[in-house]
Amino acid sequence: MSASGPHILVTGSTRGIGAAVALVLASRGVRVVGHGRTAGDAILAEDLSAPGAGARLWDQALERLDGRIDVLINNAGIFEPASVDLPEAEWEAAWDRTLQVNLRAAADLSRLAVRHFLDRPGGGRIINVASRAAYRGDSPQHWHYAASKAGMVAMTKSIARGYAARGVLAFAVCPGFTMTGMAEDYLASRGGPGLLADIPLGRAADPAEVAAAVAFLALDAPASMTGAVLDINGASYVR
Numbered sequence: 697m698s699a700s701g702p703h704i705l706v707t708g709s710t711r712g713i714g715a716a717v718a719l720v721l722a723s724r725g726v727r728v729v730g731h732g733r734t735a736g737d738a739i740l741a742e743d744l745s746a747p748g749a750g751a752r753l754w755d756q757a758l759e760r761l762d763g764r765i766d767v768l769i770n771n772a773g774i775f776e777p778a779s780v781d782l783p784e785a786e787w788e789a790a791w792d793r794t795l796q797v798n799l800r801a802a803a804d805l806s807r808l809a810v811r812h813f814l815d816r817p818g819g820g821r822i823i824n825v826a827s828r829a830a831y832r833g834d835s836p837q838h839w840h841y842a843a844s845k846a847g848m849v850a851m852t853k854s855i856a857r858g859y860a861a862r863g864v865l866a867f868a869v870c871p872g873f874t875m876t877g878m879a880e881d882y883l884a885s886r887g888g889p890g891l892l893a894d895i896p897l898g899r900a901a902d903p904a905e906v907a908a909a910v911a912f913l914a915l916d917a918p919a920s921m922t923g924a925v926l927d928i929n930g931a932s933y934v935r
Contacts, residue, residue, distance in 0.1 A: 701727060704767040704768075706721070706728060709771065713871070713874060713903045713910075717906075718730050720911045727761065750803075766818075766821070767820060768822045769823045776794060779836070794841055798841070825906070829841060829846075865917075865922040867917065869913070869925070872933065875902060897930030
């Protein structure tokens with residue numbers, strides 16, 4: 697990374713984990729461009745459910761960051777139910793949207809990041825925010841969510857193995873329940889305290905805890921950690 701400090705793109709940075717990540721990185725003096733559905737001074741607006749959105753976001757971020765991105769953090773994601781009882785067209789639409797936002801957009805951005813990193817000295821880092829669901833699955837209404845996050849973990853490991861020798865490092869974090877708006881809605885819909893009983897720690901993670909792990913991977917993790925997946929789930933799933 698340049699002596700002038702890393703340039704970082706964080707997707708899904710307007711709330712929850714993404715907002716916490718942007719905050720902790722800013723406190724480290726990092727130059728961050730965020731992403732969300734609404735544009736702002738430091739936020740690029742792009743709907744990642746649309747085909748080609750990842751490439752458009754990358755180009756905008758590259759321009760905003762003076763032609764250099766050192767770290768890509770793929771955090772944007774959706775968590776929407778899709779019951780097996782849905783009409784076929786609605787089932788397929790739910791799968792398409794979830795895979796597009798959670799996996800395909802992240803893959804498109806990662807592809808462009810890898811090409812960018814390989815084209816200059818110093819390499820770069822990719823951090824993918826996946827989920828505990830990648831390993832232990834999720835509810836009967838969230839097959840597509842679990843599948844998208846498992847794909848993200850496999851993609852991370854493939855990037856790490858494929859490009860480590862050329863300075864491209866890839867990591868993932870797998871949070872369990874984290875008290876973002878998305879998790880709060882889910883907990884409320886499934887009994888709240890009863891669901892928390894599955895977490896030995898006795899509580900869901902705070903976004904700041906996940907952000908601390910993401911910031912470590914982005915700025916401090918040694919190169920030999922490439923390919924690592926960090927669990928942040930209160931021991932609710934131990935691999």
